[in-house]
Amino acid sequence: MTPTKKYGYEDLHLPYADSIQQLRTYIDELPERFGLFSADELTARKPGKWSRKEILGHLIDSGLNNLKRFTDAQFMPTPFVVQRYDMNQSVLHNRYQDLPVDHLLTYWQSLNRQIVYVTEAIPETVLQNPVRPPDTAETVPLSWLIIDYVAHMTHHFKQFEFK
Numbered sequence: 588m589t590p591t592k593k594y595g596y597e598d599l600h601l602p603y604a605d606s607i608q609q610l611r612t613y614i615d616e617l618p619e620r621f622g623l624f625s626a627d628e629l630t631a632r633k634p635g636k637w638s639r640k641e642i643l644g645h646l647i648d649s650g651l652n653n654l655k656r657f658t659d660a661q662f663m664p665t666p667f668v669v670q671r672y673d674m675n676q677s678v679l680h681n682r683y684q685d686l687p688v689d690h691l692l693t694y695w696q697s698l699n700r701q702i703v704y705v706t707e708a709i710p711e712t713v714l715q716n717p718v719r720p721p722d723t724a725e726t727v728p729l730s731w732l733i734i735d736y737v738a739h740m741t742h743h744f745k746q747f748e749f750k
Contacts, residue, residue: 596738603714603730606737607706613740614699618692620749629688637678642743643691644683645674650698653736656718657705657729666717666726706733 601609621629624639632638637645652672660667683691709729717726 596735596742599738599741600734601737603734606734607703609741610699610703610737613744614696614703618696620747621688621692623749630684638684639747640686640688640691641678641683642746643688643695644678644681644686646740646743647683647691647695647698648672648674648677648681649736649739650695650702653732654698654702654705657702657709657733657736660716660718660729660732661709661713666719667729668719669721669732671721702736 600606621639621643629639632641656667656669714728714730714733716729718729718732719726720732
């Protein structure tokens with residue numbers, strides 16, 4: 588089931604198995620690709636935008652929030668209601684701009700390896716559990732939420748403007 592309301596990244600959705608494989612590819616490739624940026628390129632901000640390090644930090648926050656969602660949606664009462672979090676405040680208070688890039692990359696990789704580990708073990712029947720995205724009465728299957736997580740990551744990878 589696809590929601591009638593557009594939540595943001597449907598144009599980047601892949602089939603479920605392809606999404607998990609895409610996540611594995613990102614985990615393997617991101618450190619090398621990030622290594623091509625200079626320190627200045629990693630911390631430079633455009634007006635009103637995050638730096639590359641802050642985008643990576645946002646992806647860490649997204650991973651933390653979504654790992655909890657992917658876990659809880661397996662056993663909590665349905666429909667599982669997705670709660671919003673304040674992205675800008677999370678990036679600000681986690682101080683990603685000030686952390687070494689190696690720390691951020693290791694954290695992001697470990698977190699996403701755990702997400703792959705958890706999502707690969709979800710039974711097909713549980714992937715159909717209804718989930719309600721924020722600000723709507725509509726529900727989507729848990730698999731849609733996982734697919735959208737990877738699509739969201741793809742969106743932000745485009746913002747990195749890799750060399």
